[in-house]
Amino acid sequence: MSSPTSEQWRQWREEGVVPLPDALTGASLATVQQSFDAAAEKARPAWLEAVAAGTLPAAFFDIPQPLAQDPLFFDLVDHAGWYGHLRAFTDERVTFIQPQFRTVPPSPLSYVGWHYDVPRHNPLHLKVQIYLDDVSRDEGAFAYVPGSHLADSGPYPLVGDLAAMPGHHVYGGRAGSAVLFNSYGLHTSMVNRSRRPRRSIILIYEVGTAATFDPRVYAGFDDRCVTPERRQLFRLEPRPEPVVTAV
């Protein structure tokens, strides 16, 4: 199980983003890549129909209901490459919201601009993005403005060119690398100017609260959630309220 180093704790607190190089490697990575391609191939014809109908975006392709496509995908949610970090950064209260198994085709325009995912009154919201391809800055890499997750950060300008955002950092990496980030911070997907699609898996988490507790969402995976930790992670059971010590 992963565990943050002191430097990663500093990155998390001060920058809001923690690169996790080689979080998936070797045979594990190859298997995920192959399974991803197989699931994508199966879903592509329906996606192409929806693109032509204007009912799904052409700018990215998400495998529908990915956790149901392969048991391997379900196990990525609490994969040892990042799960220890998630638990540490949420004081052991992480819950899983949803996955995005996303492929981004080349385009001169990114599908998304600089944005926050949630307002600051939302409980802590975190994402892990795992590259399944080698990704350089011009291949749709993830980018973040370090420190923008802090309440006293900004203001940040509105830009037309993503690369014009002051203070941003582009997090490229080898296939299997991951980036864990605090969704209060400004982030985007840089333009994919290459000639190949960029595959990645985005796993979305949040600190467990009564508002997000919903045992219906992952009820279909009940048989895979045999430990208390997994049942709470997948919101089949509520996270116990934190113990408040009276002073």
Add this chain to the structure above:
Amino acid sequence: MNAPASPNPPPRIDAHLHVFAKASAEFPREVSDHLPAEREAPVERFLERMGSHDIDGAVLVQIGGTSLQHHAYLLHCLRQHPERFLGIGLVPPRCEDASGHMDRLVEASDGRIIGVRLGALGGPADPFDAVDVRQLPVYPIWEHAAKKDLVIWLYPRAVDAHVIPHLFEAFPQVRVVFNHLMVCPGPKFWWDDKGRPQADVPMPPETRYSTMGLKIGRILYNTRGHYPYPNVCVKLSGHYAFSKQPYPYEDLVGWQQSLRMVFGCERLMWATDFPWIDVDPGYDKLVGLPQRTFADLTAHETEQLMGRTAAQFLRFPAFRDSSGWLTPP
């Protein structure tokens, strides 16, 4: 009638509408179930609307056929009212001499046809296929628009949405007016019992990820960015075709707020899409729609949206003066 004002007050310009005559030898046009030979939306009726609502100018968009002959009524209207109207023409599908056709439209209108409207772009249907703009059937049209400084009036189909930024990138000098709220409709088109075209599209449009590329959603002010292509404007029009609600189309307010944030009123144009709106909700209602949509619209924004943007971007000769209206935004 309201003569075009110069130098003040700012012009009010309806940036997109159609006029057409009954099909005749003088004004030949294609007929169809929704545009039968006897249906008409004469320019005189539109001039009445202009007079009643202090509209100074308008962009007449060709309908009823793509050949030069089919443009007869549009050319007639432009010649009769050169101070009020500019025109947008059409290019025949698979036209082997698109540049010649465009030149003939411009020449026949004494330069008042300022561009052409495009629907199908003919790109690869699979967004994962490489896009080579030089292989697109519309490439000669864009190339000629760049050469002759003509405007592309863009109303693409959903299947072509991902091709659009490639064209913007290849032709940054071409002025583009994205039609009807930047919607790229799918194939589900029909005409309702009021004679209005209807399109079944999710709103906000899913094609926005390809065409606009900025986040919209739960946090309105999270639409953080400006459009990277400065020569692209968007028309606020076509609501009746996309909304699931009657006027004032409140289900489209959020999307229009996003367009306003991204483009600013310096790059937005008000338009009615007359005659389709003439009965429901009525021309007067369309004139008041921007104020209903944006409760906090400033006087400057109102002037831009209601005509100054169109006067500047489309270079209406009637509104050329020393106040800078022709200065690009």
